Amino acid sequence: MTPDGALLSLDGISRLYQVGSEVVRALDGVSFEVQRGEWLAVVGQSGSGKSTLMNIIGCLDTPSGGTYRVNGHDVRGMADDALADLRNREIGFVFQTFQLLPRSSALANVELPLVYRGLPRRERRLRAEAALRAVGLGDRMHHRPNELSGGQRQRVAIARALVGEPSLLLADEPTGNLDSATGEEIIRLFEELHSRGHTLLLVTHEPRLAARCPRAIRLMDGRIVADGPGREVAAFGTAPVVTA
Numbered sequence: 001m002t003p004d005g006a007l008l009s010l011d012g013i014s015r016l017y018q019v020g021s022e023v024v025r026a027l028d029g030v031s032f033e034v035q036r037g038e039w040l041a042v043v044g045q046s047g048s049g050k051s052t053l054m055n056i057i058g059c060l061d062t063p064s065g066g067t068y069r070v071n072g073h074d075v076r077g078m079a080d081d082a083l084a085d086l087r088n089r090e091i092g093f094v095f096q097t098f099q100l101l102p103r104s105s106a107l108a109n110v111e112l113p114l115v116y117r118g119l120p121r122r123e124r125r126l127r128a129e130a131a132l133r134a135v136g137l138g139d140r141m142h143h144r145p146n147e148l149s150g151g152q153r154q155r156v157a158i159a160r161a162l163v164g165e166p167s168l169l170l171a172d173e174p175t176g177n178l179d180s181a182t183g184e185e186i187i188r189l190f191e192e193l194h195s196r197g198h199t200l201l202l203v204t205h206e207p208r209l210a211a212r213c214p215r216a217i218r219l220m221d222g223r224i225v226a227d228g229p230g231r232e233v234a235a236f237g238t239a240p241v242v243t244a
Helices: 050-057 080-090 106-117 121-134 150-162 180-195 230-234
Strands: 006-019 022-035 039-043 065-070 091-094 168-172 200-204 215-220 223-229
Touching: 006 050, 022 050, 022 065, 022 223, 039 050, 039 230, 050 168, 050 200, 080 091, 080 106, 091 150, 106 121, 106 150, 121 150, 150 168, 150 180, 180 200, 215 230, 223 230
Parallel strands: 039 200, 039 215, 091 168, 168 200
Antiparallel strands: 006 022, 006 065, 215 223
């Protein structure tokens, strides 16, 4: 745990890529903290740096410069195995495309992170069942993804992200593949999870989703240009955002 209690702490994060003879600065001096129990959106258009930032926050990539700590652990210099263990224990991922195993049941999909942890079969099963009930899918545990609606598949993905009791739920465009009504159901589920004390970070290009979050950060050209209440940040530099 960091001294000030922040779950995530980013200080002067930069990420450089070599593209031919040119150096591309995807992130340029990004600094912010996420406290336990916060619900935060990172919003920006394509090329703003939000995907690069998500990969660093999720320990899928490491910064070129600056310091990033997850629950007190400095990722700088960590070996690949140590990073993988940190990801598995601290971060639950939710993807736009669900990333479910098509031939496995919802229950087997949700158990998967616990398999990697080496938990006994019975404990895995009990925890996966509880996670599916928590997202409203207690009656769909033995269905395969092709037997579920898009919204139900995303709920399975959220249950899988939650089953390991991570410190952070990290969601990448979680409503991007859903129609507006189903997307609204998923946003309400996030609201419920936040009310239970979960720490949520959503990465999105959609201002209307950012506007629903208590806090949002807007990225532009690899830099933070706004950080504050979601509704205000969502409207930064755009027409006013109207929420439901």
